[in-house]
Amino acid sequence: EPKNIKVLGISSGGGLAVCLLQSLVESLKTKKDTGGENLKIPAGAVLMCPFVDYTDPKGTFKEYHKHDLIVNTSVTEMGVPYLKIKLGSEENQRKSSPVYGSFEGLPPLCVVISEHECMYDQVIMLVNNARQANVDCTVGVWKYMCHVFPMFSPFIPEAQQSWEFMC
Numbered sequence: 001e002p003k004n005i006k007v008l009g010i011s012s013g014g015g016l017a018v019c020l021l022q023s024l025v026e027s028l029k030t031k032k033d034t035g036g037e038n039l040k041i042p043a044g045a046v047l048m049c050p051f052v053d054y055t056d057p058k059g060t061f062k063e064y065h066k067h068d069l070i071v072n073t074s075v076t077e078m079g080v081p082y083l084k085i086k087l088g089s090e091e092n093q094r095k096s097s098p099v100y101g102s103f104e105g106l107p108p109l110c111v112v113i114s115e116h117e118c119m120y121d122q123v124i125m126l127v128n129n130a131r132q133a134n135v136d137c138t139v140g141v142w143k144y145m146c147h148v149f150p151m152f153s154p155f156i157p158e159a160q161q162s163w164e165f166m167c
Contacts (some may be wrong), residue, residue, distance in 0.1 A: 010048045010151070011051050011119075014047040014048060014050020015050050015098050016054065019039060021033055027039055031138060041158065044109065046109075047123075049112065050126065052099040052119075052123070052126050055090065055093045056093075058078055058118040061076075061119065064120070069146040093134050098126070110139075110166055111126070112150055112162045112165060113139070114145035114146065114149055115142070117146055117147045140165040143160050150166070
């Protein structure tokens, strides 16, 4: 049953999880408008350090390479041009970025992020956009951690705490 399902997305998978929910909600609206059968969406999502803005790097995504052990300069030197090739125009990059999509009707979100990692600014924008659309959004922010730091839970106490927060 969808009421028993929560989607988990890590990094780019977090962006895909938001896109999935946005797409399901849009399909639900379309089905209702056409009198079709009701679709159901998952009960919520857990987003671990989600990558949700596919436009040109700005803010912490551009500036925090010295702090972030995972999203370093080589990641952006390879990843950003790849996105530009795949998505094309700035307009397509923006349309593809879940942070700029509609949050209306999304289920509750639980978001974990470090304020010292490259995705911080875009995640805060995602949280603010979700809350503006009245989405129940729980956020856990840790300091001095790198991108996807919860994956290091066997080694870092803060990462273990983030898993407990997500659960």
